[in-house]
Amino acid sequence: MSIHTTDQGWVLETATTGYALGLNAAGLLTHRYWGRRLTSPDDYPPAPNPLAWASFNSAAQSTPEEYPGYAGETFIDPCIKVTFADGVRDVVLRFESAEQRDGDQPELRIILRDTAYPLRVTLHYRVHHAHDLIERWATATNEGDAPISIERMLSAEWHLPPGSGYRLSHLTGRWADEMNLRREPLVQGLKVLESRRINTSHHHSPWFAIDRGAADEDSGQVWFGALAWSGNWKIVAEVTDFDTTRVKIGLNDWDFAWRLGAGEQFVTPSSFAGYSDAGFGKASRSFHDLVRAQLLPHGDAVRQVLYNSWEATLFDVDERSQVELARLAAEMGVELFVMDDGWFHGRTSDRAGLGDWWPDAVKFPSGLSPLIAQVNALGMQFGLWVEPEMVNPDSELYRAHPDWVIHFPTRARTEGRNQLILNVARQDVQGYLIDTIDRLLTEHNIAFIKWDMNRSVSEPGWPDAPGDQREIWVRYVQGLYHIWGTLRARHPQVIWQSCSGGGARADLGILRLADQIWASDNTEPTARLQIQEGFSQVFPASTMESWVTDMGPEYLPLSFRFHVSMCGSLGVGGHLVHWGAARRAEAAGLIALYKAIRHIVHQGDMYRLRSPHDHAFSAVQYVSKDKAEGVLFAFRTHIPRPANLPPIYLRGLDPDARYEVEGFAGARSGRAWMEAGLTLELADFGSTARRITEALRD
Template identity: 50%
Template sequence: MAIFSLPERKAWVLRTQHADYVIGVDASGALQHLYWGEPLSISDDIPSTAGQHAWIWEPEEGNSREECMPWGRRNFAEPGLKVDFADQTRDVVLTFDEADIEGNTLRIVLKDVLKSLQVTVCYRVIDIFDVIERSVDVKNTGMGPVNIEQVMSAIWHLPVYPSYRLTYLTGHWGAETQLRRELLHEGKKVIEARRGITGHNNNPFFAVDFGEATEETGLVYFGGLAFSGHWKIVAERTPYQTLQIAAGIHDFDFRWRLEAGESFVSPVCVGGFTNQGFGDASRKLHGYQQQHVLRGSGQLRPILYNSWEATSFDVNETNQKELAAKAARLGVERFVVDDGWFGQRDHDKAGLGDWVVNKIKFPQGLGPLIDEVTSLGMDFGIWVEPEMVNPDSDLYRQHPDWVYHFPDRPRTEGRNQLVLNLAREDVQAFVYNAVDELLSTYAISFIKWDMNRYFSEPGWPGAPVGRDREIWVRHVNALYDIWRRLQEKHPHVQFESCAGGGGRVDMGIMRYADQFWTSDNTDALDRLRIQWGYSHAYTAKSMVCWVTETVNYMNGRQIPLKFRFHSAMMGTLGIGMNLNHLTEAEMEEAAGYIAQYKTIRPIVQEGLCYRLSPPEQSDLTSVQYVAKDGQEAVVFVFRHAQHFGHPALPVRPRGLAPSARYRNVATGEVRSGQGWMSRGILLRLTGDYDSAMIRLVQDESNTYESK
C-alpha cells in the first residue's frame, strides 16, 4: 500500500519504492512533518510529534515543522498561507478535522479554530519514482469575503543536518538552465519569477543535499513547481540547523479574493528523494514526467525543420516549397513555417494579433504549401504568438483595452508588442477562436506557440472589485484552459511551448506541451551547458535542439557539422539552418546524421540519462543514454579544444548490465558491461570541436559468467 494510517499515532506514512514520508497531528491539532528519507522498518521508528527543544524567544513547541504553516500565532518562517478576513483579522490557526485515503492520494482537511476557513492538503504518491505531488485547496466556508495574500503549494521540511547545499537553475535569455550549487547559510535563498511567465532567469526546480552528494552517491531531495507564471521557491535555513523549502505562487503583487463558498486550488509541487545522487534524482524526475506529466508521452517526437533562419519574415509559398523539398531529401519528418505568414507581418513591428494568412505571400492560402509538404512525406507545422499584439495591428486598433495597462499610464512595449489580458473572457475567446479556425481550416499537425515578452503595467481596468491582482494566476489558468480545449478538439496536433527560447519551461505547461523550445541560443558549444542544466530537471524527450548555421550568430564561432548534429541529437532533433547554403556533400552528411538519429531516437527520448563528464570541469563533455531494457546505450562525447597534444581522457559509461556482453557498433569490440564501465573508452578526439557518438549494443551471444 502506498499510503497507510497509524490511528494510534494519528499519523500517516506515504511509502514509495525507496522512501517513507511521514506526517502526524500534534497535541494542538497542527499537522506536523515527522520524517522523510529511507524506509523505516516499524512504526516505533517514526519520530514523535512532540515539539523539539524550545529556545528563548522562540515558540514553546520549538521550531515548527507544520506541513501547511499558516501566518499566525508565533509562526515566523515563510508562511504556507496568509489571508485577510473581512473583519481585518490576518491570523490563521489550522487544526486537523478529517483525513481521507483514496488509492494513492491522501487528503487532510484542516480548519481554522475560529474562522470559516477550510484548507485541504493533498498528497499524491507516485511510488515507482519516489515522488510525491502536493497541493492545497483553500475554501471560504463563511459569509464574508476572504483575501488570500500568499499560498504555497508545499512546504518541504528536510532532516536536521549541519550543512545544506542547494542546486538550482538560473541564467538569462540565450543562457537558460545554467546549473548552480551553493551552500546555504542562515537566512533565505529565494529563486523566483515575477514577470508573468516561468522566466529565463530562474526555473522552478530545486535539489538539496548535505554537501556530500555526487552524480552517483548521496542523499538528494529534489522537486519542482508545476506553474508557468508568478512563482517563488524559498530555501530557509534557521540558526537551529533546520531547513524548509517553500514553493508556490509568488506573493508579490498577488491577491486572490474568495467569496462565500469559493475555493482556490494551488498548482502542484513535486518532491522526491533518492540515496543515489543527482543522476538518480534526474532519472526519477524524467521517468515521472514521461509517464505522468508530459503530453503525448507514448509518442516519439518527429525530426522537424523550421524555416526561420532561412527566410525570416520574407516567407512565401515559393521559398517555403523549395526549402521543403530539401528538408525532405534530408529525411526530415515535419516542416514548420515560422513568423511572417500572417497579417501585415513583414517585420516585428506590425501584424501580431491579425491571424489571417497574408495573401501576397500565400495567394491561395496555406493549402498549396501544405499539400506540397505532405506529398513529400512530411507533416506541417506553424508558428503563432496569440497572447501578443502589435499596436500596429487591426486587432489593437479595434480593441486597445484588451492589453494589460493602467489608465493614463504609458504602455511600455517589448519587441514592439503588448500582452493581451487573458484574465478577460472576451480575450480568451478571441485567442481560442483564432487558433481553432487555423487548425480547422488547414491540415496542421504542429503548433509552435511563442511568447516574446514579459508583463509590464499589469493593470486590469474594469476588473471585478478586488480581483485586479489575480491576473498573475488567471492568465496562466486561461492559457492552460485554451490549450486543453484546442487539444480536445484537435487531438492530432502537437504543441511546442516557446517563450523567446526557454522562458516557459515547467511541469505546469508540460501537461499540455509535447516539447519545449529550449533556448534561442543554438550555438552547439553553448548548448552543451544549457542542455546539461536542463537535464537535471526535465526529460530529454521534451528538449528541442536545433542544428543551425556553421557560424552561429550568438558567438560567431565556426563549428563543424558533426559537432552541431551530435549536440542536437541529445534531445528532440530539429534543423534550423538555411538549407540553401549547404553543398551537396554537406546535404549528404546531414542526411547521414538524421538517419543515425532515427536509429537511436527511442534511446535518447525515452531512455535513462547518465551525465558522465560536465562541460565546466574539463575540455571534454560526455552524456549517455541507456535503453530502459538495458539492451543498448548511446554515448555522446565532445572535445571543445585540445591542448599540448594531450589525448582525450577515457569516457566511462554507466548503467550497463555488468555481466552482459556489449558490442561497440563502430569498432566491433566486445566487452562485458562491467568491462566498458571500468576500463572506459579511449577516443581519438583532436583539435577544436571534435565529437563522437558511440553505440553499445548487447551482443547476441550469452552473457559472461560471473567469477
C-alpha cells in the same frame, strides 16, 4: 499499499522512499521523516515536540509544521497568510480529519480548519509510487458568508532532516543563456528564487535540489522538487538558527491577492518532490519518467525530425521560398516542415500583424493550403509558428480592441519587441483566441504548432477586473491553460511546443499541454551543451527541441552540431540552400543515424557522465529501459595541448551482460565498461556518437 495510517500518523511510501507526518503533543501537523524507505510503517520516528529556547523563541518556531500559517510566535516564513473580513490578519490552522483514496495514484487528504473563522484548508498528498515522487498541493475553501483575502498560499513546505551543511542546486540564466546549473551552500536566512514576469522566466527555474554538500551524479543523498506552474512562482529555502532547513514552493506572493468569496475554493498548483540515495542522476530520471508517463499529452512517443525555416527566410516567407526549402529538407530525411514567423496578415516585420491570425493575402494569395499540400506530397507533415498572447499596436485586432491588453489606464503602454500582451485572463480574449486558432487548425492540415511568447509583462493592470486586479497573475495563467487546453481537446492530434523567447516557459505545468519545450534561442552548439545539461535536471530529452543551425564558429564541424542536437529532439534550422549538396548529404547521413537511435534518447534513461559546466571534455549516455542498447555522446571543446582525455565510465548497463561499443574491438561485461571505462581520442571541437549494443547471449 502506498499510504499507511499508524498510531503516529501517516506514512507515504514510494518504491524506494518514505515520507511521514503526524500530530505532535500540541496538536500541530508536523513533519516526521523524508528519506530512504524503512522496513515497516512503525519504524518511522514520531512527530517532534521541540522545547522553547527563550521568550524570544517559542517551541512553535522550531516545530516542522507541514503547512505553517502566519500566526502566533512562529517567526518563520509561512505557507499561508490571509486577512479576514473583520481585519484579522493571521490564520490559526488545526487538524480536523484525514481522508485516504486508493487506486493507481493514492492520495491522502489532510483537512485543517481555522480555530475561529470558516476557512478550511485541505492538504493533498498524491503518491507516484513507481517514480519515487510525491505530489503536493493545497485547497482553501471559504465556508462562510464574508469574503477572505488570500495574501499568500504556497503549494507545499518540504523539510530536510535536522542538521546543517546543506547545499542548494538551482538553475539561473537570462535570454540566450538559460539553465546554468549553480550549486551553493545554504546558510542561515532565506534564499529566494522567483519569477515576477507572468511566465516561468529565463532567469530562474522552479526547481531545486538539496544535498549535504558532497553528492554527485551517482552517489549521495539528494532531496529535490519542482513546481508545475507557468506563471509567477517562488521558492524559499530557509535555514533557521536551530539547525533546521525547509523549502517552500508555490505561487509568488509578490503583488498577489485573491478574493475568496463565500463558498469559493482556491487551488494551488502542484509541487512534485522526491528523495534520491544515488545522487542527482537518479533524481533527474525520476522526473523524466514522470513527465513521459503521466504529463505529456502524447506520452513517450518519439519525436519527428523537424525543419524550421526562420533562419533561412526570416519574415520574407512565401510559397515559393518555403517549397524550395521543403524539397531540400525532404531529401535529407526531415519528417516535419515548420514555417515560422511572417506568414500572417500584415506581417512584414516585428512591428505589425500580431493578433491577425489568418494568411497574408500578398504572400499567400491562395492561402496556406497549396503550400501544405506540397509539403505533404514530399512526405512531410506541416507545422506553423504562432504567438497568440501578443498583439502589435499596428494590427486589426488592436485597432478594434485596445482595451484587451494588460495596461494601467494612466500609464504609457510599454512595448517589448514592438508588442503588447493580450490579457488572456479575460473571457472575451480567450474566446477570440480559441475561435481564431481553432479555425486555423480546422481549415488546414497542421500537425505541429510552435506557441511563442516574446516579452515579459509591464504595467500589470486590469482596469475592469471582476475582483482585485492583483489576481491577474494567476488568472492569466489559468486563462492560458484554458485556451491551450480547449484547443488540445479539439485537435488532439496536434503536437504543441512551448516557446517563450527560448526557455522562459519551461515547467512541468506547460508539459500537461505541450509535448516539447524550446529550451533557448541560443543554438550555438558549445553554449547548448551547458543549457541542455541544465534542462535535463528536470526534463527528458524528448521534450527538448534542439536545432542544427548556422549559428556558431565556422570551425565547428557539422557532425558536432548534429551530435549536440541529437541529445534532444532533433531539428534543423540552417539555410539549406546555402549548405550545398555535400553538406546536405552529410546531414542526411546524420539524420539517418539519429532515426536509428532516437528511441533510446527519447524513451531511455539518461546518464550525465561528464559535465560541460565543469569540463571541456563532456559526455552523456542514454540506455534503453531493457538495458539492451544505448548510445554515448562525447564532446571536446577547447583544451590546450598537450592533453590526454580521461577515461569515460559508462553507466546504466547490466553488469552481468556483455556489450559491444562501436569503435572498440570485442564485447566486454557491463561491469567492465562501467568500472574500467573506455578512452576516446577527440581533437578540439570534435565529437562522437557511439552505439552500445548487448552482445547475443549464448
